[in-house]
Amino acid sequence: MQKLEGKTFNVVQENIEKLKELFPEVFTEDKVDIDRLRLALGENVEKEKERYEFTWNGKTEAIQLAQKQTTGTLLPCKDESVNWSNTQNLYIEGDNLEVLRVLQNSYRNKVKMIYIDPPYNTGNDFIYEDDYSDNLKNYKIKNNENMKSNPETYGRFHTKWLNMMYPRLKIAKNLLKEDGVIFISISDKEIHNLRKICDEIFGEENFEGHIHWRRRHNQPNDKTKLIGLVAEHIIVYAKNKSELKASGVGKIGLTGEFSNPDNDPRGEWASKPWKVGSDQNGSKYVITTPTGVVYDGEWMGDYGNYKRLLDDNRIYFPKNGDGSPRKKYYKFEREEEGQCANNWWDAKDFGHNQGANNETYELMGVKNIFSNPKPTELIKNLIQISNAKNDDIILDFFAGSGSTAHATLQQNIDDGQSRRFILVQLPELLDDKNKDQKAAYDFLTLLNKPLNMSEIGKERIRRVAEKIKNEIHNNSVVQIDSGFKCFKLDETNLKTWDEESLNLERSLLDFVEPIKEGxxxxxxxxxxxxxxxxxxxxxxxxxxxxxxxxxxxxxxxxxxxxxxxxxxxxxxxxxxxxxxxxxxxxxxxxxxxxxxxxxxxxxxxxxxxxxxx
Structure with missing residues (x-):
């Protein structure tokens, strides 16, 4: 009988096995001979002392943290869950580095999309400091402390942020499917550093784009600044660019005002020009409008295609029948008729901070209960372009206000898909003296709930679930999984797998009862x-x-x-x-x-x- 390994996935061993497959000749007595490996790689080894690299104090330890195994586990919390028996969604409470490590065996290469909105390192954000020797114990100790910010007056201001982000992104890549994609929101403060570590982890060749999102719909009036802040950044990386393209890149819905002025039985529609643009090739023929106006030019399709669309009432002539022809597209066709996303996302079509605050106020009944939540419209569009569909997993390991879960559920309603979410959130203690947390603190106090960030996120998802249940109550066709299983990070359940006792002789009591008390x-x-x-x-x-x-x-x-x-x-x-x-x-x-x-x-x-x- 084989012993079940008590630790999580061994990244280092997997890398060694991959190396053995590629270069079996570089191994001697099961160890890597670096000199032989250099010979096998030929001229592709960098030998110069001066080279292009990005480094900081603690980087080596950050890399080791990403490779370190853990014996930690996740404890089921049925009372805090919604529809425990049937749901496919997860909400996990704990330090996300340890949780990502714990998830590696079960979810490695299985996540289609990751969206995270990590701390921006503005000086007021909490920056979690990991402990290389025993990060799980470190988490348990810090779990009962008020979290500390990372002010610029501290030494190694950027270093602390990089040491937090690097190992988490490194493991996150392992969880992505080969055609998976990651979206990361960030501000001006760390965008340059984030790009550098993502180039290193995901590869420069897998950089997909840099979205500039206008987060506010109004103009700032801050006289102390030379340039007012209205936009944030979302950087996008594929795990494997060619695999992503092969599996299909999603499109966002075309913008436009949908209406139905001609009472088309197919419902509301908008339109786009039938005439090709200056940088496109089309078919040349003459089109005569219903009022007799003649248009001669290059068109999107050949004449036969145009005639079929015209007979099907899919060609529309504006200006009371005098205008150049346009093709109608319907709301239900948004995915098929969508367009490639560009790198400027305006507040009107992709949501803004005030709209997100209004959205959570309507749901929770309390103003400013979350600090700068992301609008669901923004994340829904990211889901669309990631091409995540039925049974695909969407992961957010800086879950915060729970916008990713809300957006996933809403998108599933919009297009009838069954995407799953996994949210991870540190149970950061709320402080009633912090103006950004006071509303949430008071809200949870009234509900008699633990006063931490993960509790407020879970409560939001519960209310979204109830809202969805009420919306689809009379519709037997719509089936949306709006529940979630709640788990909490903790040390292993088994004494034999406890890292503290691994090097100690097991006691006779451990043989009698190997499960820890409780x-x-x-x-x-x-x-x-x-x-x-x-x-x-x-x-x-x-x-x-x-x-x-x-x-x-x-x-x-x-x-x-x-x-x-x-x-x-x-x-x-x-x-x-x-x-x-x-x-x-x-x-x-x-x-x-x-x-x-x-x-x-x-x-x-x-x-x-x-x-x-």
């Missing part, structure tokens, strides 16, 4: 899923087989039995279920004879993957 069998089951690399939203059913409690996962694909004193009869009854995989306690068998024969019985029923913890 943890349940179900907690351990979810940890098994994470270590095995199984999606946290798979169906789990607790049942009895031969009188023993068994968790059947993924409709019987995996069985987990955490009972003691197992007999051959009980094991054979479990084997008759014919799971692909089965997990027991290492000390769960009644004696060594049962342990020895159990494997043979299981294999007789086709169970090949047998693990113990």
């Amino acid at each position: 943890r349940s069998q179900e907690d351990v089951v979810y940890e098994v899923l994470l270590k095995y690399g199984i999606d946290l939203t798979v169906p789990i059913k607790e049942t009895k087989i031969a009188g023993k409690t068994v968790f059947t996962i993924g409709l019987g694909y995996l069985l987990v039995c955490l009972e003691r004193d197992l007999t051959l009869y009980e094991i054979e009854e479990m084997a008759k279920e014919k799971p692909a995989r089965i997990v027991f306690y290492d000390e769960g068998f009644i004696d060594d004879r049962v342990r020895t024969n159990a494997q043979q019985i299981l294999k007789r029923y086709g169970v090949e993957d047998i693990r113990v913890i």
Whole structure:
């Protein structure tokens, strides 16, 4: 029987295995011979002392942090969830570096889109300081402290921000699918540094663009500034540019006022010119309007195509029938008739800060409950151009106000898709003396909820879920998953996997009860899923087989039995279920004879993957 590994995905080992596939000759006694590797790479090795590079104090440690494994886990919190049994969405509370590490086994290469709105490092933002030696313990200690900002008067102002961002982006790349894409909001303060570390992590060749978003619809009137701030930046990187293009790039809806002046039975429409632009090629022919005006020029399609559209009432002549022809497009065709996004997103079509505040006020009933939330319209358009569709996962590991979850659910309603979200948020303690947090602090106090940032985000999603439920109550066709499973980051459930005790001799008590006090069998089951690399939203059913409690996962694909004193009869009854995989306690068998024969019985029923913890 094979031991189930208690740690998360080993990035370094995977890199070594990839290197072995490419250059087996550079290994000697399972170690990399750097001199042989240089020879294998030929002239492509940089040898000059002076070279183009971007570095800072702590960069080496930041890289190591991204590669470090953890024994941490995620504890299920059903009472804080919505529609626990059926939802495919996740809300995870904890330090996002540790959470990303924990998710690597189950969600590596599975995320289609990432959107994050990290701290902008303005001097007032909280910048989390990781601890290389034991970041999970560091998180648990800091979880009970008021978070500290990173003022410019501190030494190494940019360094602290870079050391926080680098390892998180490094792991985030591992979670993206090959055709995945990441969008990162940022201000002027760190845009130059963000571009540099993203060029290094994702590759300059995978840079897709730099969107300038006008975040406010009105003109600033700050006499202390030379240039008023009205825009923010969103930088965009693909994991693999060619894979992204091959899978299809999404389009945003064409702008325009939709109406139905001719009572077209297909509904509201807008129009675009049928005549080609100066930089396009078209077909030459003559078009005569209903009023007899003749237009001679180059058109978007050949004459046959034009005639078919005209007969189908898809060609519109403005100016009471005198104007140049235009093609009608309908609201329901926005995806097909959309256009490539450009790098200037105005407030009118893509939302603005005031609109986002109004949106959350309408939902939560409190003004300024979030500090500068992103409008859902902005994120919905990012979802569209990412081409995320049915069952695709959208990840936000700086979840903040929960706008990404809100936007994902709203976009699913708009186009009938079933995208999933994973949100991660640090439970940053709210301060009633902070004017930006006072409204949220008072709101949670009235609800008798814990006074932290993740609680306010979860409450927003609950209210969105209730709003969606009310909106689609009378529509049996619309099925939207508006729930979420809540999990919280914590240390491993098992004493044998606890990093503090890994190098210590196990006590006899650990053999008697390996689960830590206060943890349940179900907690351990979810940890098994994470270590095995199984999606946290798979169906789990607790049942009895031969009188023993068994968790059947993924409709019987995996069985987990955490009972003691197992007999051959009980094991054979479990084997008759014919799971692909089965997990027991290492000390769960009644004696060594049962342990020895159990494997043979299981294999007789086709169970090949047998693990113990």
